[in-house]
Amino acid sequence: MTEGIEKYEVIIGLETHIQLNTNTKIFCSCKADSWDDEPNTNICPVCSGLPGVLPVLNQAVVEKAVLLSHAMDADIPPVSFFDRKNYFYPDLPKGYQITQYDLSVGKGGGIDIPLEDGRVRHVRIHKLHVEEDAGKTRNERNRRLIDFNRCGVPLIEMVTEPDLRSPEEAAQYVIRLRQLVRWLGISEGDMEKGHLRADANVSIRPVGADYLNPKTEIKNLNTIDGLRTAVKAEVERQIAEMEAGGKIEQWTLSWDEQKGELKKMRSKETEADYRYFREPDLLPVVMDDVWRESILLDYPELPLERRARFMETYQLPVYDADVLTAERPLSDYFEAAVKAYGGEPKKISNWVMNDVMRMLNEQSLQPGELKLTPAYLAEIQSLLDARTINGTTAKKVMELVMERGQSPRRIVEAEGLGAVSDEGAIRAICERVVAANPAEVENYKNKPTLMGWFVGQVMRESRGKADAKTAQEILTQLLG
Amino acid sequence: MRDLCLLSVGEMLGGMAAGEFTSQDLTQACLARMAALEPQIHAFLFIDADGAVNAARAADARRAAWRMGDDSLPPLLGLPIAVKDVLMVQGMPCTCGSKILEGFIAPYTATPVQRLLDAGVVIVGKTNTDEFAMGSSTENSAYGPTRNPWNTAHVPGGSSGGSAAAVAARMVPAALGTDTGGSVRQPASFCGVSGIKPSYGRVSRYGLVAYGSSLDSVGVLARSAEDAALVFQHMAGQDAMDATSSDLQVPSYTASLPQNLSGLRIGVPKEYFIDGMQPAVEQRVREAIAQMEALGAQVAEISLPYTSYAVPVYYLIAPAEASANLARFDGIRYGPRETGENLLDVYHHTRGGCFGSEVKRRIMLGTYALSAGYYDAYYGQAQKVRTLMKRDYDKAFEIVDVIAAPVAPTTALRFGQHTDDPLAMYLEDVFTLPANLAGVPGLAFPVGFDTAGLPVGMQLMAKPFNEALLFQTARVFQAQTDWHRRMPEQGG
Numbered sequence: 001m002t003e004g005i006e007k008y009e010v011i012i013g014l015e016t017h018i019q020l021n022t023n024t025k026i027f028c029s030c031k032a033d034s035w036d037d038e039p040n041t042n043i044c045p046v047c048s049g050l051p052g053v054l055p056v057l058n059q060a061v062v063e064k065a066v067l068l069s070h071a072m073d074a075d076i077p078p079v080s081f082f083d084r085k086n087y088f089y090p091d092l093p094k095g096y097q098i099t100q101y102d103l104s105v106g107k108g109g110g111i112d113i114p115l116e117d118g119r120v121r122h123v124r125i126h127k128l129h130v131e132e133d134a135g136k137t138r139n140e141r142n143r144r145l146i147d148f149n150r151c152g153v154p155l156i157e158m159v160t161e162p163d164l165r166s167p168e169e170a171a172q173y174v175i176r177l178r179q180l181v182r183w184l185g186i187s188e189g190d191m192e193k194g195h196l197r198a199d200a201n202v203s204i205r206p207v208g209a210d211y212l213n214p215k216t217e218i219k220n221l222n223t224i225d226g227l228r229t230a231v232k233a234e235v236e237r238q239i240a241e242m243e244a245g246g247k248i249e250q251w252t253l254s255w256d257e258q259k260g261e262l263k264k265m266r267s268k269e270t271e272a273d274y275r276y277f278r279e280p281d282l283l284p285v286v287m288d289d290v291w292r293e294s295i296l297l298d299y300p301e302l303p304l305e306r307r308a309r310f311m312e313t314y315q316l317p318v319y320d321a322d323v324l325t326a327e328r329p330l331s332d333y334f335e336a337a338v339k340a341y342g343g344e345p346k347k348i349s350n351w352v353m354n355d356v357m358r359m360l361n362e363q364s365l366q367p368g369e370l371k372l373t374p375a376y377l378a379e380i381q382s383l384l385d386a387r388t389i390n391g392t393t394a395k396k397v398m399e400l401v402m403e404r405g406q407s408p409r410r411i412v413e414a415e416g417l418g419a420v421s422d423e424g425a426i427r428a429i430c431e432r433v434v435a436a437n438p439a440e441v442e443n444y445k446n447k448p449t450l451m452g453w454f455v456g457q458v459m460r461e462s463r464g465k466a467d468a469k470t471a472q473e474i475l476t477q478l479l480g
Numbered sequence: 481m482r483d484l485c486l487l488s489v490g491e492m493l494g495g496m497a498a499g500e501f502t503s504q505d506l507t508q509a510c511l512a513r514m515a516a517l518e519p520q521i522h523a524f525l526f527i528d529a530d531g532a533v534n535a536a537r538a539a540d541a542r543r544a545a546w547r548m549g550d551d552s553l554p555p556l557l558g559l560p561i562a563v564k565d566v567l568m569v570q571g572m573p574c575t576c577g578s579k580i581l582e583g584f585i586a587p588y589t590a591t592p593v594q595r596l597l598d599a600g601v602v603i604v605g606k607t608n609t610d611e612f613a614m615g616s617s618t619e620n621s622a623y624g625p626t627r628n629p630w631n632t633a634h635v636p637g638g639s640s641g642g643s644a645a646a647v648a649a650r651m652v653p654a655a656l657g658t659d660t661g662g663s664v665r666q667p668a669s670f671c672g673v674s675g676i677k678p679s680y681g682r683v684s685r686y687g688l689v690a691y692g693s694s695l696d697s698v699g700v701l702a703r704s705a706e707d708a709a710l711v712f713q714h715m716a717g718q719d720a721m722d723a724t725s726s727d728l729q730v731p732s733y734t735a736s737l738p739q740n741l742s743g744l745r746i747g748v749p750k751e752y753f754i755d756g757m758q759p760a761v762e763q764r765v766r767e768a769i770a771q772m773e774a775l776g777a778q779v780a781e782i783s784l785p786y787t788s789y790a791v792p793v794y795y796l797i798a799p800a801e802a803s804a805n806l807a808r809f810d811g812i813r814y815g816p817r818e819t820g821e822n823l824l825d826v827y828h829h830t831r832g833g834c835f836g837s838e839v840k841r842r843i844m845l846g847t848y849a850l851s852a853g854y855y856d857a858y859y860g861q862a863q864k865v866r867t868l869m870k871r872d873y874d875k876a877f878e879i880v881d882v883i884a885a886p887v888a889p890t891t892a893l894r895f896g897q898h899t900d901d902p903l904a905m906y907l908e909d910v911f912t913l914p915a916n917l918a919g920v921p922g923l924a925f926p927v928g929f930d931t932a933g934l935p936v937g938m939q940l941m942a943k944p945f946n947e948a949l950l951f952q953t954a955r956v957f958q959a960q961t962d963w964h965r966r967m968p969e970q971g972g
Contacts, residue, residue, distance in 0.1 A: 050588070050814075051576070051690075051808065053686065054685060054722050055723070056723050086803075086807060086850075094804075095807020275804075275847065275852075281690075281724060282724075283724065
């Protein structure tokens with residue numbers, strides 16, 4: 001723990017770039033996703049900035065930005081504009097980036113981020129706009145290699161107000177943002193592939209102060225852990241600096257993920273002048289009611305809303321609600337099963353969080369691809385409730401449903417997997433087991449945990465079909 | 481045998497259709513004339529003799545196939561034309577008159593050029609231009625100036641000076657030009673040919689190397705309004721590659737002509753007749769207007785009060801857009817790259833060494849106008865005045881159908897007349913800039929000569945997208961006059 005930490009409040013703002021999952025780039029018809037492609041293979045005259053070319057807006061980019069704006073509770077103005085941001089860099093082939101400066105697709109808004117202690121942090125959105133990505137530069141010895149594949153890949157840039165108060169809150173914000181963009185279907189949100197990139201602005205101030213101190217900016221935060229660790233390290237550095245009587249200067253830092261180190265890139269220079277002006281090659285984006293309504297026609301319940309509803313309506317613990325709203329397809333699967341079942345939702349939750357998720361992982365499937373449909377899962381639980389099968393058989397039935405895609409009831413009948421719940425038959429087995437194991441019967445008197453062993457023997461004798469609960473009742477009587 | 485080069489576009493197309501001569505005959509005639517006159521004129525930066533002959537042969541084969549029953553015959557099949565060197569033609573160099581694109585071969589074709597190729601034209605080469613179309617004389621070409629065929633001591637105007645001179649000297653019947661602040665109309669005027677600057681959005685800008693994106697337009701220079709219309713017809717129209725191109729239907733520009741101008745309301749803006757303009761220019765233009773009146777038009781003086789702001793407004797907006805448009809010429813991906821100690825050095829040496837002084841002047845001007853702290857006073861203010869200028873035109877077109885005015889205050893300048901005084905050169909554009917700022921179409925055509933025998937031009941402007949009225953009016957005028965038939969002795 002850093003000396004003096006309790007005296008300071010941590011102030012964090014995040015700037016995120018979200019790569020949208022459109023088929024084509026923002027201003028040309030090149031494929032947007034180049035993850036598996038050789039450098040400079042998804043390029044054309046337009047995105048590589050040849051002389052004479054013009055951008056033509058991909059409407060899907062605007063539509064995805066409208067979805068996110070709506071989710072952030074931002075205003076969606078009827079007209080927005082594109083602007084040119086001018087700067088020279090080899091991987092920016094036009095010498096300017098087409099972005100949105102003052103009048104963008106979304107305005108204002110915010111999101112409530114649930115924190116681990118049950119509190120909620122409201123994070124206001126300072127800016128939400130769409131823009132084109134630049135290429136990638138790689139330095140190799142004394143050569144500079146440029147890949148233009150990423151040029152023109154559509155991004156949403158979203159910047160928060162300085163409303164986050166700890167490295168963990170910053171991490172939670174990105175976790176929730178990632179969840180949201182995947183949920184809305186606007187981005188794959190794969191941080192390893194750079195679909196979601198964050199820069200953090202960090203400052204500290206004495207607890208109770210209402211002014212802002214100079215901040216530093218940490219670039220290149222491409223994992224949640226990296227974000228958490230880097231921001232924490234920077235907070236500690238700033239506190240140590242202040243405690244030593246020093247001053248915080250406006251640095252730009254970069255996070256080296258491999259080494260786990262912050263590196264100073266540059267001191268604050270005079271602010272770059274990007275000479276923004278309206279992009280004359282593109283028309284204003286006119287968001288009329290018809291278009292907006294068509295975009296929001298299938299607008300989904302958002303993950304945090306659904307999380308709250310699952311806790312409220314289904315009485316799920318926070319943990320379950322979080323897991324079951326992490327991804328929309330799984331969440332939909334769960335809810336379909338709950339509805340088909342009609343009983344206690346927690347029972348379905350347990351199946352989904354354990355067995356269903358394991359099957360999805362093992363077989364790399366999406367919930368919609370499972371032969372174990374929500375209705376079949378509900379049926380298995382109903383068979384259990386009716387003691388037609390026991391827990392052990394249920395798992396076996398589940399495997400068979402996955403193999404065959406037949407209904408659980410039909411499998412139970414066809415395979416004769418119905419549980420032996422006839423008390424007389426179970427009692428006969430129990431008596432046999434007790435008679436055959438006098439030594440264990442003797443031990444049981446001092447060691448009641450042996451009951452499990454006896455039940456196990458009965459299950460074995462019955463080839464797994466005996467109802468475990470009935471067997472235990474009878475054994476308790478017999479063993480006295 | 482008659483000189484095929486002297487025929488009009490209509491006569492050329494008709495002669496090929498009738499089998500009197502072939503596209504190869506015509507193209508060879510043009511190439512021969514180019515070879516003879518180029519040493520004096522230097523209208524071309526690139527001549528594709530082999531390519532043109534091959535294209536002409538293909539055109540002739542296609543016509544032969546059509547005669548045998550093939551069912552499609554492109555409307556301009558076999559017609560030789562030239563293209564200004566700021567438009568991409570795949571496989572041909574595109575230098576924009578600049579060292580910074582030396583050796584650059586266009587990897588794609590501009591939409592208006594492609595449409596003409598689809599209509600059957602044969603491209604003989606790329607014409608000279610002021611560097612990146614910045615200039616009014618072609619003196620700013622890095623590859624040497626073009627000379628005016630009427631008098632080689634004079635400039636042909638610019639920036640489409642190569643196209644104007646090539647048409648005036650009858651090397652080609654028509655050539656593409658571009659007009660950002662007068663670059664089609666002013667050289668047309670200086671060279672005694674007809675040139676259409678279309679409404680903003682009428683012709684796709686895709687493949688035109690951008691100078692001032694909100695002002696740029698692609699037009700045609702030809703010997704007459706009718707010839708220009710025949711070619712322009714096949715360039716106009718919406719293009720999916722240009723978001724600013726209009727979806728308005730393209731009307732026929734060569735529809736049958738009325739006998740006179742009866743009922744046409746012509747406005748003559750008083751701001752276009754200024755102190756210090758060459759008397760012959762004013763006289764010839766007023767005579768032409770009087771002749772139009774005699775043809776039945778109603779003529780009235782009008783006012784376009786913001787005209788005097790055109791030069792300062794244009795020279796903020798165009799350079800501002802240019803400063804961004806020309807940022808891509810950094811030596812990284814194409815064109816020459818100078819060496820340097822570091823990246824910044826490479827940029828400085830490449831751009832500093834390869835751009836000419838006028839281009840650098842405008843980049844500096846535009847960069848300054850967009851800078852933080854100056855934006856509102858310059859670029860922002862210029863945009864506001866531009867809106868007022870548009871309103872000037874909107875109001876004028878409530879009471880008149882066309883506006884008639886001189887194209888430039890003078891006839892063709894002598895070489896070097898303004899090269900040391902950029903501001904005087906900028907003021908030459910005062911009559912052509914407003915049409916670009918307002919986005920209206922303009923058509924320039926010859927109306928006589930000054931005492932030195934240099935052509936005088938007049939321009940007509942109309943409401944946005946009413947090019948048809950401009951063509952029609954000029955064609956009625958040209959049916960009654962022969963200024964457009966005069967040709968320079970140099971090329972005679």
